[in-house]
Amino acid sequence: MIDKFDSKQIYCRKLGHHLGFHYCRLEKGDLPCSKIVDCWFDTIPIEEFLQSHFTKEQLSAILNPPQSKIATIFDLIEQAKNRDKE
Numbered sequence: 001m002i003d004k005f006d007s008k009q010i011y012c013r014k015l016g017h018h019l020g021f022h023y024c025r026l027e028k029g030d031l032p033c034s035k036i037v038d039c040w041f042d043t044i045p046i047e048e049f050l051q052s053h054f055t056k057e058q059l060s061a062i063l064n065p066p067q068s069k070i071a072t073i074f075d076l077i078e079q080a081k082n083r084d085k086e
């Protein structure tokens with residue numbers, strides 16, 4: 001059952017207060033928060049839970065989020081440097 005751990009509580013470092021697993025597994029609408037493994041690995045069998053309830057594609061989207069803003073900025077700087085050389 002997908003709601004098996006919903007009553008479990010944890011302190012969320014991102015939001016600064018306690019919340020239930022229910023929030024974490026639906027943080028992105030139908031998908032869990034990208035931090036769900038880091039936050040829950042020592043409380044519940046989170047990897048088994050994710051594999052049971054989400055597809056590989058969904059897990060990839062969750063656990064390998066798009067490039068960070070910092071990485072994007074470095075890429076833009078590199079592209080600008082290359083343009084200057086041309």
Ligand code: SF4
Pocket residue numbers: 010011012013014015023024027033034035036037039
């Ligand atoms: S999984 Fe996300 S929403 Fe849940 S406690 Fe961790 S950071 Fe907060």
